[in-house]
Amino acid sequence: MAASKPSVHASPKPKLKKPLRGPVELYIATRKGAFVLRSDSERKAWNLKGPWKLGQIIQHMVLDPRDKKTLLMAARPGHLGPSLFRSTDKGKTWHEAKRPPAFPKAKAGENGRVVQHTFWLQPGHKSEPGVWYAGTSPPALFKSNDGGDTWKGVKGFNEHPEYDKWCPSGPNTPPDGSTLHSIQIDPADPKHLIFGISATGILESTNGGRTWAHLNNGCEMDFYPGVPPEYGHDPHCFAMHPMDSTRLWQQNHCGIYRMDRSPAQVDTWQRVGRNMPKAVGDIGFPIVLHPRDPDTVWVFPMDGTDVWPRVSPGGKPAAFMTSNGGKTWKRQDKGFPAAQGWFTVKRQCMAQDSREEIGLYLGTTSGEVWASRNGGNSWKCIARHLPHIYSVEVGGVHQ
Amino acid sequence: MIVHIPSPLLSYTGHKTPVTVRGKTLLAALKSLDSEYAGFLFRVLDEQGGIREHVRFFVGTTPTVDLQSSLEGAAEIHIICALSGG
Numbered sequence: 001m002a003a004s005k006p007s008v009h010a011s012p013k014p015k016l017k018k019p020l021r022g023p024v025e026l027y028i029a030t031r032k033g034a035f036v037l038r039s040d041s042e043r044k045a046w047n048l049k050g051p052w053k054l055g056q057i058i059q060h061m062v063l064d065p066r067d068k069k070t071l072l073m074a075a076r077p078g079h080l081g082p083s084l085f086r087s088t089d090k091g092k093t094w095h096e097a098k099r100p101p102a103f104p105k106a107k108a109g110e111n112g113r114v115v116q117h118t119f120w121l122q123p124g125h126k127s128e129p130g131v132w133y134a135g136t137s138p139p140a141l142f143k144s145n146d147g148g149d150t151w152k153g154v155k156g157f158n159e160h161p162e163y164d165k166w167c168p169s170g171p172n173t174p175p176d177g178s179t180l181h182s183i184q185i186d187p188a189d190p191k192h193l194i195f196g197i198s199a200t201g202i203l204e205s206t207n208g209g210r211t212w213a214h215l216n217n218g219c220e221m222d223f224y225p226g227v228p229p230e231y232g233h234d235p236h237c238f239a240m241h242p243m244d245s246t247r248l249w250q251q252n253h254c255g256i257y258r259m260d261r262s263p264a265q266v267d268t269w270q271r272v273g274r275n276m277p278k279a280v281g282d283i284g285f286p287i288v289l290h291p292r293d294p295d296t297v298w299v300f301p302m303d304g305t306d307v308w309p310r311v312s313p314g315g316k317p318a319a320f321m322t323s324n325g326g327k328t329w330k331r332q333d334k335g336f337p338a339a340q341g342w343f344t345v346k347r348q349c350m351a352q353d354s355r356e357e358i359g360l361y362l363g364t365t366s367g368e369v370w371a372s373r374n375g376g377n378s379w380k381c382i383a384r385h386l387p388h389i390y391s392v393e394v395g396g397v398h399q
Numbered sequence: 400m401i402v403h404i405p406s407p408l409l410s411y412t413g414h415k416t417p418v419t420v421r422g423k424t425l426l427a428a429l430k431s432l433d434s435e436y437a438g439f440l441f442r443v444l445d446e447q448g449g450i451r452e453h454v455r456f457f458v459g460t461t462p463t464v465d466l467q468s469s470l471e472g473a474a475e476i477h478i479i480c481a482l483s484g485g
Contacts, residue, residue, distance in 0.1 A: 079407045079453040079480035080442040096438045102446035112447040 019292075019356040025395045026351070026361055027071070028369065029058035032387035034073055036091065043359055043373050046382040052091060060348060062121045063090070063395030064147075066129050072148045074118035074134070082117045084134070086148050099150040101134050101142040103158070113138055120348070121148075122183035125190035135180030139167045139197045141209065156210040157203070166200050166231055174198050181347065182238035186245045194240060194248075201233035202250065218269035220254045236285045237347040239297075247294040251287040251347070256299055258326050272326025276301070280313050280320070280331075286350035290358060295325040298332075298352070298360060298376055300345045311342040319360065319376045335379035336370070343368075348391035363389030400428060400470055405480045408443070411436040417475065425456055426466040428476060443478065455479040 026037040033051030052058075056075045064070040069090050076082040084097040106112025115136045124131025134142040134151060141154040153159070160166070167178060178198045186192035191208040194215065201216040214231045221228040234253035241247040246261040256273030273282025283304025290296035298321050303309040312318070318333035336343075344365040353359040360372040367386035372379045404416035412418050418435070422428035433440035443454045450456070450464060457477040458468050470476070 077407050079405075079451070081445055081451050083438070083442065098437070100441065102441070104446075106447055114445040114447055114449065 020354045024353050024355075024359060025063070026369065027061045027063060027391075027393045027395055028363060028383075028386065028389060029061045029073070029348075029391040029393075030367070030387040030389050031057050034058045034061050035383075035386060037369060037383055043353075043355070043371070046371070048383050052094065053085065057117070058390060059117055059119050060121045060391045060393075062123065062393050064123045064132075065395075066123060066126055068395070070147055072121045072132065074121055076117045082115055082136075084118060084148060084151070088147070097149050097151065101136055101140070101151045101153075103140065103153065113140070115140070116177050118142075119179040120181045120183055120195075122185065125185050125187070128190055131190075133183045133185075133193075135183055135195060137177035137179040138169060138173075139178050139180040139200065141180055141183070141195065143209070154209040156205065156207075157212055160212065166203075167197060182235065184238065184240040186240065187242050188245055192245070194238065196235035196238040196250070198236075199232065199234055201231045202235050202238055215259075215267060216269070217267055218259075218271075219250075219252055219257060220271060222254045237287045239287055239289050241289055241294040242291060244294045249287050249289060249297055251284050251299055253283070253304075256282045256284075256287070256326065270326075272322070273299075275322075275327060276320060276329050277331070280318075281305070284345075285310075285347040286345060286362070288350050288352045288360065291352065291354045293323070296321065296323045297326075298350070300343075300350055300362060302344065309342075310344050315340050315342050317341040317343040319362075319372075319379075321376050332372075332376035332379070334377060335372075335381075346390060348393075349389055351392050351394045353394050359394075361392050361394065363392040365389060400474065400476065402428065402432060402476045402478065405478050407480050408439065408478065411439045411442070420476075423470060424466065425458060425463065425468045425470065425476065428470060429466070453481045455481060 024039045028035040033054040035050035037046050037048050039046050053075055056077045059074040061073045071087040071091055073085045084100040085094045087094045101115050101118050103113040118134050118136050120135035122133040130147045132144045132148045140158045142151040143154050144151045180197050182196040184194045192206050194204045196202050203212045204215045205212050216233045219233045235250050237251045239249045248259040250257045255271045257269040258272045259269050276282040280301050284299050284301045288298045298319050300319050303311055303313045317336040318331050320329045322329050345362050349363040351361050358375045360376050363369050365388045368381055369383040370379050371382045400420055401417040402420050404412050420428045420431040422431045443451055459473045
């Protein structure tokens with residue numbers, strides 16, 4: 001069952017929300033536990049706290065922007081099964097979810113799926129307090145209606161008749177398992193959901209997850225011998241603009257893309273990464289949107305040539321920003337090492353705040369956190385010697 | 400019947416080890432543990448009832464992957480968490 005083309009919401013001219021103020025908190029998930037970096041009001045001084053759940057692999061940690069105190073953490077110690085921890089007091093105390101994301105018990109004689117880890121946590125729509133979504137590996141979508149304490153699979157996707165075609169299991173899946181990530185909820189419609197799956201592509205539902213349609217038209221597949229199929233794509237990170245849900249962005253395995261949706265056009269991704277400097281390319285993991293300007297995004301390119309080193313091209317780390325929808329890109333490397341800087345920044349490891357001058361934050365697999373107080377024009381290392389960073393999320397007083 | 404709890408699972412038992420359980424089989428003993436210490440079972444068995452990759456059980460001094468292993472005559476269970484990754 002495929003969803004019909006979604007009704008594209010009237011696209012109001014983005015209203016400039018009042019920029020927020022106050023300290024910023026960064027919720028940092030690492031391979032060895034979770035940490036928090038808290039700034040002063042000017043975002044100049046940072047104080048590191050933690051670790052929480054030392055030694056556990058924390059894939060993602062997210063503060064609920066609706067109540068500003070509930071934290072969810074997707075955890076998995078090396079020995080044991082995956083689980084999910086909740087705090088309703090911003091991390092002072094933690095409790096394990098009563099029923100973490102898990103597949104239904106298979107019928108006798110059938111091979112049932114097993115959640116290897118929860119990869120992505122997403123607070124629900126602002127009109128649905130207590131609703132959360134989770135994406136797992138193997139790819140599946142789970143929903144909680146009670147603030148993350150109990151979870152159920154979204155049958156419309158997890159038990160879709162085409163699931164095994166869309167998300168094949170076995171030896172051809174990505175090295176750490178295919179993941180469901182980048183869950184986005186349309187601010188104008190809580191039933192309009194979009195997410196990405198590595199080695200599958202982007203999927204969209206306009207009815208709360210009952211039916212799904214692929215959204216990959218226009219995406220290139222440099223590695224594929226032939227015309228790119230409907231699915232089998234590899235989105236690394238996907239985002240819907242919070243003020244204009246007809247504007248979509250994606251950092252894909254094969255470039256940077258923008259989509260502008262209208263009823264008169266076939267939904268098609270445009271590879272705006274072609275406008276990046278050739279020597280840098282347009283491969284990377286994260287993509288970060290300006291919260292008030294749909295034309296402005298940031299990416300953090302990596303070397304996707306040869307054997308895919310997945311580090312800063314040439315050992316020269318830099319963010320790239322466009323402020324015109326991807327027509328041109330500006331290199332932003334002030335403060336980063338000028339040479340021998342081999343950063344790897346994973347898809348959940350770059351985030352932005354909502355201040356007048358946007359703050360940008362990124363975490364590296366070598367355990368450094370870098371921050372910019374001026375929309376990427378200059379960068380400063382605000383923490384180092386942390387474990388391998390898996391995600392960086394912004395919370396705090398202002399969010 | 401007592402169960403020796405490995406360090407990764409001590410947070411569930413309030414750092415108590417060994418703990419006393421009831422049950423005629425290994426699975427019954429694990430379920431007994433879960434009823435006392437909520438969430439314990441899901442950390443050692445997956446949702447399909449399979450033993451987690453890095454978890455092993457000994458009934459007495461005998462390793463077993465059979466959750467229906469009888470506990471008759473055994474005095475203790477060891478749960479072993481194999482080293483997994485750096």
